[in-house]
Amino acid sequence: MPRREPTVRRPELMVACPRCGSARGAACYGKTGRPMKGVHPERAELYREQYPA
Template identity: 70%
Template sequence: MTYREPTIHHPALMVACPRCGSVPGAACYGKAGQRMKGVHTERAEFYQERKTS
């Protein structure tokens, strides 16, 4: 079986989450430690404000 890298469908997942501490590429986690379908607002804002080179 071929190994595939995880696909990031939500661009905000390309950066770490300052709220829940999820690493780049990983989903955000809610209050009960369950994966969220979206991302925390802070993470989305951090992605929008990041410096691009």
């Protein structure tokens, strides 16, 4: 079976997180080691720099 890329629902996930080290397309991890619902501010800023509106 061919492998698919995960569906990315948040545009900020299109870049890797410099704070927690999450890969591109993966959720950010909080202090407890669990996936966060949002993203770290550094990741959102990095996305805005790479893909300006």
